[in-house]
Amino acid sequence: MFKRLPGDEARNLVSTTPDTAVVFRPAVVTTPAILTIVILVWRMLAGLVRMIWRHPIAALVPVTLGAVWYVYGWPAAASLSGTVVLALISWAFIDRPSFARLVGFRLLAWWRLVWVYRRHWQPVMVVSGLGRHLRGRDYLPRLGRVTCTSWADLVTVRMLKGQAVKDWSDRLDHLAQGFGAKSCRVALSRAGHLTLTFPRSDPLASPLSALPMPQEPTVGPVEIGKQEDGRPWRLKVHGTHVLVAGATGAGKGSIIWSVIRTLLPAARAGLVELWALDPKLMELSYGRDLFGERYAATPEECADLLDEAVSVMQKRAARFAGLQRSHTPTVDDPFVLVVVDEVAFLTAYQSDRQLRQRISAALATLTTQGRAVGVGVLAALQDPRKEVMNIRNLFPDKIALRLDESEQVDMVLGDGARDRGALADHISPVPELGAGVGYVRLEASPEPVRVRAAYVSDTDIRAMADTYASHGGAA
Numbered sequence: 001m002f003k004r005l006p007g008d009e010a011r012n013l014v015s016t017t018p019d020t021a022v023v024f025r026p027a028v029v030t031t032p033a034i035l036t037i038v039i040l041v042w043r044m045l046a047g048l049v050r051m052i053w054r055h056p057i058a059a060l061v062p063v064t065l066g067a068v069w070y071v072y073g074w075p076a077a078a079s080l081s082g083t084v085v086l087a088l089i090s091w092a093f094i095d096r097p098s099f100a101r102l103v104g105f106r107l108l109a110w111w112r113l114v115w116v117y118r119r120h121w122q123p124v125m126v127v128s129g130l131g132r133h134l135r136g137r138d139y140l141p142r143l144g145r146v147t148c149t150s151w152a153d154l155v156t157v158r159m160l161k162g163q164a165v166k167d168w169s170d171r172l173d174h175l176a177q178g179f180g181a182k183s184c185r186v187a188l189s190r191a192g193h194l195t196l197t198f199p200r201s202d203p204l205a206s207p208l209s210a211l212p213m214p215q216e217p218t219v220g221p222v223e224i225g226k227q228e229d230g231r232p233w234r235l236k237v238h239g240t241h242v243l244v245a246g247a248t249g250a251g252k253g254s255i256i257w258s259v260i261r262t263l264l265p266a267a268r269a270g271l272v273e274l275w276a277l278d279p280k281l282m283e284l285s286y287g288r289d290l291f292g293e294r295y296a297a298t299p300e301e302c303a304d305l306l307d308e309a310v311s312v313m314q315k316r317a318a319r320f321a322g323l324q325r326s327h328t329p330t331v332d333d334p335f336v337l338v339v340v341d342e343v344a345f346l347t348a349y350q351s352d353r354q355l356r357q358r359i360s361a362a363l364a365t366l367t368t369q370g371r372a373v374g375v376g377v378l379a380a381l382q383d384p385r386k387e388v389m390n391i392r393n394l395f396p397d398k399i400a401l402r403l404d405e406s407e408q409v410d411m412v413l414g415d416g417a418r419d420r421g422a423l424a425d426h427i428s429p430v431p432e433l434g435a436g437v438g439y440v441r442l443e444a445s446p447e448p449v450r451v452r453a454a455y456v457s458d459t460d461i462r463a464m465a466d467t468y469a470s471h472g473g474a475a
């Protein structure tokens with residue numbers, strides 16, 4: 001009836017060594033039943049107080065109903081509950097977002113806490129190896145709050161003393177399967193405390209069509225898609241360099257075109273110049289008119305255009321020296337964005353050694369010195385291995401779209417990114433489901449964020465070219 005306490009098992013210890021035949025019978029002090037009952041009652045009371053403290057409104061509901069029943073009888077209690085339920089249903093119909101925020105998600109969170117997380121916590125922790133069962137006792141990480149958003153459950157956890165985030169990130173699959181979710185992500189919220197994210201649905205499952213162009217000219221951060229939590233995905237392009245890595249068909253083009261699209265009003269205002277290197281002669285050629293003179297396709301042309309960008313950069317650096325340390329786009333000194341589709345064609349796969357070295361040197365110079373003087377590089381790449389792209393670390397911001405191998409995720413996003421849930425190798429190869437979906441590390445946080453870029457269709461590109469032709473690359 002009672003839980004077995006430490007020491008109980010020692011009663012049955014008998015030596016099995018035949019030659020000694022000594023029987024050990026250690027003295028066992030049995031805990032008096034009354035003490036066990038007192039402890040259990042104390043625990044129940046403490047749990048009740050904790051529950052009232054944490055969920056005062058949920059506790060008030062049965063107390064109020066009970067009081068009304070006691071004072072006025074059950075018909076009054078029943079009509080009160082009916083009125084409250086009707087009022088809640090009407091609220092949900094009239095103003096769904098406020099109902100969801102103030103009532104719906106809280107009720108859901110309570111339900112998920114009780115039915116999913118608390119119910120399965122002990123077995124999942126023990127089986128996954130995150131909790132221990134030692135000498136009859138369970139040592140388990142403490143389950144904290146559960147908060148529900150429109151797409152995920154956020155579960156706070158206090159780790160066991162001595163545990164590391166890595167212990168948890170190594171068991172993401174155990175946690176996801178254990179709590180019936182498709183995936184799990186882990187983030188350190190403060191020392192010793194974690195937030196586990198269990199998605200309930202995928203808000204990025206359907207493609208996004210091209211976003212409207214900004215009303216005002218802007219150099220960013222430019223809105224190019226949606227984050228998993230529903231917020232806009234804004235990518236910084238001015239003052240950094242961005243590398244987009246993804247297997248063939250991963251949707252690199254949608255990032256490139258979304259960026260170009262949002263910069264076009266600024267290009268028309270003369271604050272941005274878009275320079276395009278299109279060695280595959282596929283992606284950027286479609287909107288060729290947008291780049292005017294600043295479009296290159298053959299390796300020789302690409303090398304010349306890159307050298308020109310380096311020269312612009314160096315002249316600016318010479319002018320800015322001692323006067324200003326950062327760049328503000330102006331008509332005289334616009335932000336130059338060098339867009340390179342499939343950069344490996346110009347570096348690793350380029351058979352002409354001299355040309356390859358010239359291009360690699362120009363790219364390395366731009367990515368090491370360009371951002372302070374307003375020259376940025378946005379490059380796309382299929383294979384992120386070092387042999388293919390030895391300057392990938394010169395790009396401060398990287399985006400991992402669908403990748404073929406799990407090891408490639410950390411190559412793109414940095415060590416430990418995959419452990420923290422950037423499962424870029426699990427993104428669906430079906431274009432409707434997975435193209436344009438990827439992971440980024442935003443400046444403010446080391447945690448990878450799942451995003452989806454808006455899809456700029458051929459019709460959109462044609463419309464952009466008709467309206468903005470020759471403004472993107474205007475000198």
Ligand SMILES: Nc1ncnc2c1ncn2[C@@H]1O[C@H](COP(=O)(O)OP(=O)(O)OP(=O)(O)O)[C@@H](O)[C@H]1O
Nearest residue numbers: 207248249250251252253254431435436453454455
């Ligand atoms: N953001 C997106 N949302 C939905 N579908 C997309 C998106 N981006 C691309 N697609 C679809 O996926 C297909 C492949 O996209 P895209 O050509 O941009 O991939 P890629 O990574 O540039 O491939 P490659 O390296 O072979 O050029 C497109 O034809 C389109 O149908």
